[in-house]
Amino acid sequence: MDKTDAGGLAHLDYLDGWRGLAIGLLLLGHFFPVPGFNLGRIGVNLFFVLSGLLMARLLFIKATPLPLFYKRRISRIFPALFALIGLTLATRWWVSGPIDWMETVTAALFLNNYVFTHVGHAVMPFGHIWSLSVEEQSYVLLSLVALGVRRGWCRALPVMSLASVGCIAAAFWYWHAYDSATLEFQLWYHTEIAGYGIFASAFFLLLFQRVRMPRLPAWCYPALALLALVPNWWSVPLPVGMTLSVGAMALLLNLLPAAPAAIRQLLCLAPLRQLGLWSFSIYLWQQPLYLEHYWHGMSSWLAAPLSVAAGIGSYYLLEKPVRRYLNQHWATAGETTSATPPMSEKLTLDRPER
Secondary structure (H helix, E strand, O other), rough: OOOOOOOEEOOOHHHHHHHHHHHHHHHHHHHOOOOEEEEHHHHHHHHHHHHHHHHHHHHEEEEEEHHHHHHHHHHHHHHHHHHHHHHHHHHHHHHHHOHHHHHHHHHHOOOOOOOOOOOOEEEEOOOOOOHHHHHHHHHHHHHHHHHHHHHHHOOOOHHHHEEEEHHHHHHHHHHHHHHHHHHHOOHHHHHHHHHHHHHHHHHHHHHHHHHOOOOOOOOOOHHHHHHHHHHHHHHOOOHHHHHHHHHHHHHHHHHHOOOOOEEEEEEEEOHHHHHHHHHHHHHHHHHHHHHHHHOOOHHHHHHHHHHHHHHHHHHHHHHHHHHHHHHHOOOOHHHHOOOOHHHOOOOOOOOOOO
């Protein structure tokens, strides 16, 4: 915890391991699926709860200026994403392959979690951008809440509580009002449902700034991990599974500072942390190979390592250098100035010593 991240907060190595676990489960779910469990969905939800924690740290703990917040989100996501879209379009044009412009535009505008042009068999390899759409839409909502907090219009903790409960209510209402196929393939990707992990994780982070973080018995942590996994069994209704599983993920992640050191050390294993470092690029570039595997029969043992290799190449050739360049050339002065004092002056972020 002696390192500092780009946002000026303590960099926690076990969070890199959490990312590695998330992308690892997603790759298993795509290329080596386990019957009965959607490991890909579990991996995406692990990413969501981590995003909720990190964005809440920036917006509500450090009170990062909103222009700087958006610039860092752009430098993180846009270069690699639009490289994927551009290269896909160029390749399709070169080989006279099919191009669906509606799929392309909705992905580029982060709207393809609401606009579905080909349910079940997309033309373009952009279906996975639904999760980035959820995150970007949630970031806008979180930044608006942060603005309200800084203006004295609202308090973050009650709003995050209401947002989490609202997501659960929406999931159960959709489950009651629509057939299971519509829920599974369209409505489930809406932010008012899928954003639950982001808002719940932000809620727990803010809660543990207000009340003493509990020190649970060691067995509670693997029990929470099991609760995060088991409700994803195929026969569990989606709203029930989401409420239990994603809620357990969000709670477990926020309790890690008080967990036994051995648990954090597992997440700090070098291979897992390294995989986490590459995770965003791997997530982006695995989709074309996943579709080759799923629709055209490419071997899992070829598609999976190629996905990792493509992601590593993208990370070192594109994501890392472009992100560094943008962060260095944008207004870094905003990192230390804010219209209101950071909440971190009043609240401590991690309390593992207590």
